[in-house]
Amino acid sequence: MTIHEAFPQTATDDAYMAAALALGRRNLGRTAPNPAVGALLVRDGVVIARGWTAPGGRPHAEAIAMAAAGEAARGATLYVTLEPCAHHGATPPCVDSIIAGGV
Numbered sequence: 001m002t003i004h005e006a007f008p009q010t011a012t013d014d015a016y017m018a019a020a021l022a023l024g025r026r027n028l029g030r031t032a033p034n035p036a037v038g039a040l041l042v043r044d045g046v047v048i049a050r051g052w053t054a055p056g057g058r059p060h061a062e063a064i065a066m067a068a069a070g071e072a073a074r075g076a077t078l079y080v081t082l083e084p085c086a087h088h089g090a091t092p093p094c095v096d097s098i099i100a101g102g103v
Helices: 010-025 059-074 095-102
Strands: 038-043 046-052 079-082
Touching: 010 038, 010 046, 010 079, 038 059, 046 059, 059 079, 059 095
Parallel strands: none
Antiparallel strands: 038 046, 038 079
């Protein structure tokens, strides 16, 4: 079984990813040293939070979206334009808050 068979992508997924890409463009050119990233949290077909990388690269898009959603993030789907960071650096790993939030 391929990944596409196990997790088929729908037109709805495409639309949410397009929205995440648009969010990432909001600070394009102002997020150095980090990339401009967009994040969208969706649960039951409703967008519950949005985030994009802040000027200067911090906070990250995923952290902004997770903080905005709070407990509502549990069980949601995260559409993000770059894999969440998993390393300790200037900020804690975004993946930790995503897992802890039940996303």
